[in-house]
Amino acid sequence: MKNFFTLSLTSFVFSSALWIIWYFFVVQIEGNPNWLGSLFYLPHAARVLCIVYFGWKAIPALFLAELWGPSFSLLDIESLINVIPGLLSVLSVPLALQTLHWLGFTLGNTSASPLNKRNYKHIALITLISAIYNSLIVNLMLTRFSMSSSEIGIDQIVRFFVGDMLGTTIVLMFLVISLRPLLNSKKVN
C-alpha cells in the first residue's frame, strides 16, 4: 500500500509537471497554428515511463493527471469531456505492452528479458507502438462520438503520433541532461 501511494504520487507529480511545462510552451506559441502544441506532446512520456517502470498501479494517478492537465481543474466541466479520450490515451501504453507480450516480448529488467526496461531502444519501441494506438484509438473515438469541434483527418492522426514520439524524446533528453550528475555518480547495474 505504501508503495502504491509512493508511485501514484510520483506518477501524478511527474505527469502534472509535464502538463504544466507543455501548457507553458503552448501559451508561448499562442496556439498559432492551434495544433502546433500537439507536435511535441510531453505528457505522453509520463504515460510511457510510469507504466513501464511502475506497472498498472500508475494508471489511476496518470488518469487523474490526464483529467486535471488540460484545464488544471478537476471541477471544470470541460475536464469531464476528456474522461474517455484521457483514459484511452493512458491505456495505449498497457495495450502496447500487451501486444508485445502476445508477440513473445515480455517486459522484464534483465538483459535476458525479451523486452528490457533498462534498454532505451525497447522503451522507444513501446513508445512507438503506444503512439500508434493512441493516435488511432483516440481519434477514432473522437470521430465516432463527434467529440471534436474540428474535422478529424489523417493529418490529425499523424500529428498525434508525431507529437507523442517527439514529446517523449524531448522529455528523455531533458532527463538525461538534468540527471547527468546522478547518472555518472551512480552508474547503476
Add this chain to the structure above:
Amino acid sequence: MKKFFIDIADALNMLAGIENALNINDFSPNELRVFYTIISNEAKSGCQSNITNVVESSGMSRSTVYKTLRKLSGEGIIALDQSPDDKREYLITFS
C-alpha cells in the same frame, strides 16, 4: 518501498544508456580547462593550437597539459598530429 527504488534504478539505467549512446562524456576540471583553452586560442588566433600555446594560455604545467591532451585524444575528442615544422611539437585538431 524497495520495489519503488528498483524501478527508479531501472529508469536511471535506461537514461544512462541514452547518455552512453549519445557519447556525452564528463570532463574533469583539467580536461575542461584544456578544452576551453584550445577553443579560445583557436577563436582568437584563427589557427591551430599546439601544446606550447595551451600550456602558456592555461597556466597549467606542461606534463598536466600533455597528460590531459592524451586522454582527450584517447576519447576521440581531439587528434594530436606532429608539427611539420617542429618534430617536438604537436598540433591539436578536433576530431
